[in-house]
Amino acid sequence: MIAQYVLSGLTTGAIYALVALGFAIIYNASHVINFAQGEFVMIGGMASAAFFDAGLPLPVAIVLSIGVATLVGLLLEKLAVEPARDASVITLIIITIGASILLRGLATLVWDKKIHRLPAFSGEAPIVIGSTAGGATLLPQVLWVLGVSAAAVALLTWFFRRTLTGKAILAVSHNRLAARLMGISVRRVLAVSFGLSAALGALAGALIAPISFTAWDVGVMLGLKGFAAAILGGLGSSAGAVLGGLALGLIESLGAGYLSSAYKDVFAFLIIIAALVFLPNGLLGRRAAERV
Amino acid sequence: MFLRTLVAAAMALALSPLAEAQPIRIGAFLSVTGPAAFLGDPEQKTLELYVEKLNAAGGVLGRKLELVAYDSAGDAEKARGYVKRLIEQDKVDVLVGGSTTGETMAAVPLAEAAGMPFISLAGAVVIIEPVKKWVFKTPHTDRMACEKVFADMRARGATKAALISGAGGFDRSMRAECLKVAGAQGVQIVADETYGAGDTDMTAQLAKIKGTPGVQAVLNAGFGQGPAIVTKNYRQLGIGVPLYQSHGVASKQYVSLAGDAAEGVRLPAAALLVAETLPDADPQKKVVTGYKRDYESRFKQEVSTFGGHAYDGLMLAVEAMQRARSTDKAKVRDALEATRGYVGTGGVVNMSAQDHMGLDLSAFRMLEVRKGDWTLVK
Secondary structure, three states: OOHHHHHHHHHHHHHHHHHHHHHHHHHHOOOOOOOHHHHHHHHHHHHHHHHHOOOOOOHHHHHHHHHHHHHHHHHHHHHHHHHHHHOOOHHHHHHHHHHHHHHHHHHHHHHHOEOOOOOOOOOOOOEEOOOOOEEEOOOHHHHHHHHHHHHHHHHHHHHHHHHHHHHHHHHHHHHHHHHHHHOOOOOHHHHHHHHHHHHHHHHHHHHHHHHEOOOHHHHHHHHHHHHHHHHOOOOOOOOHHHHHHHHHHHHHHHHHHHHOOOHHHHHHHHHHHHHHHHHHOOOOOOOOOOOO | HHHHHHHHHHHHHHHHHHHHHHHHHEEEOOOOOOOHHHHHHHHHHHHHHHHHHHOOOOOOOOOOOEEEEEEEOOOOHHHHHHHHHHHOOOOOOEEEEOOOOOHHHHHHHHHHHHOOOOEOOOHHHHHOOOOOOOEEEEEOOOHHHHHHHHHHHHHHHOOOOEEEOOOHHHHHHHHHHHHHHHHOOOEOOOOOEOOOOOOOOHHHHHHHHOOOOOOOOEEOOOOOOOOHHHHHHHHHOOOOOEEOOOHHOHHHHHHHHHHHHOOOOOEEEEEEHHHHOOOOOOOOHHHHHHHHHHHHHHOOOOOOOHHHHHHHEEHHHHHHHHHHHHOOOOHHHHHHHOOOOOOOOOOEEEOOOOOOOOOOOEEEEEEEEEEEEEEEEO
């Protein structure tokens, strides 16, 4: 029984983790929480399903959908965020909320209001763990989600620590004025971060769709849970995002299993409130050191 | 004197065909846009289509029908405003509409006060319980779906069932009704799990159900993608007892989303969804295949039960006017209440002073998914 709850928690947790990673990139660049992150995930899922239904092979469909989402991310940055780049962080956050509503509306026009599916990458036959008849099961697709999350963490860590662009993004986040004085183009950094997180969100959307389907409005809840996971793990930390996602998934499934499924989300959000009070920087968040 | 009588007679003569030509006005308020557009859109299309068809066939009582329709957009407050306008300004002869229960309940006091026959297209039991003098409804209720499922469970020897439901309005209403009627149907609910809107995985809830001793069948009261995920997770966990879904997902979409996992799943559904599969002897066969053909050839989209509710609403009103031989509101109301053996898309309707819906459990058919398609359970 407990084994199944843990595997269920890993399934949802892996999904939250992948969504949470997208929040980390834009936060790193601008301290903006991009509330349209869930919509990038939705675009990834919906575009993949649309391209796949049009007869394209699955990998091609996913690559194309990532392209579409990246373009949307860049346009969002260019048309909505950049014109207001000198506004406060709160204003930018509100802009992303508006963008998320717009993107959902556009999705119903470009596609439709129906629920779509995408085939699992490597079959639907569940993997049984444990030899007894009551063994716990896991879908192979979950391993894809976990694997991609791990790879994304590794790549992002390398990107932020070792590449000039990555370092420039971190520099802008730490001190925008100083970064600009050092010759870093803030505009380019913002564009890169929006494009990158849109691409990652779209990849997440395509990976999640075989497990939980996709529709024009899936971004709302996924975005919210992913945001919660990012907060729990520590905003801006990619490893923290994954850890936060998995923790959130496990809390939910163990809560649903041993306490009550009706209050599943309540436990999750209670833990987050507790984390915010006692660990304001999350599990792996950097201590914000303000230099005078 | 003579002249005046002559003029009066001439005027009467001149006026009478005019009076005859006054159309019968059908007042409708539907959620054509907004969150409940999936209800109101097919309803509006159906009313337009059949008003046109009835007029082409010579109208009703020798008069043309005229549809006066407003879009209440799923908003009870708007519905109230439009119903007031329909009664006071448009002076309609009968009200057909109220796509959602909220819109319907907002219109009920107005219809009752004005003495206006009102046929609602919304689902909840509260519309007709307690009975309201002027209010009728065409769709079947959640409670009937629960009763149909529990009766089928009993027939398969299952008396202990688990319930899993979502957080939406449909899900919650059906869950409450199922909990209410389970005892009377001889089924004991031994587990009652829920999942949230937008949840991506329900294996935790299902594992809990799997671990509950004595579960002989599982019912998922749900709407949207939740039930398809539940179905996939159910197979993933290898739960052996029968799985039932609700009429909320009685569509081809559910089967294509859940794929192979849907094999063997049973659910109650209106006859309209299995129009072609019905045996020729079925009383509803002719009505449902006819409506399906008319609707799909005209609008190039798949027929839904919601449009069928509007068809039944319009036809019940028309039939009542024909039996009453007038559009006098009190007479039409009495004729509606006296409806017996009307065969519609929703079932065979037998109204009475105590029952303003008139459907019984035969309105639902128990379907099973076999080889990716619906089959009727005998």
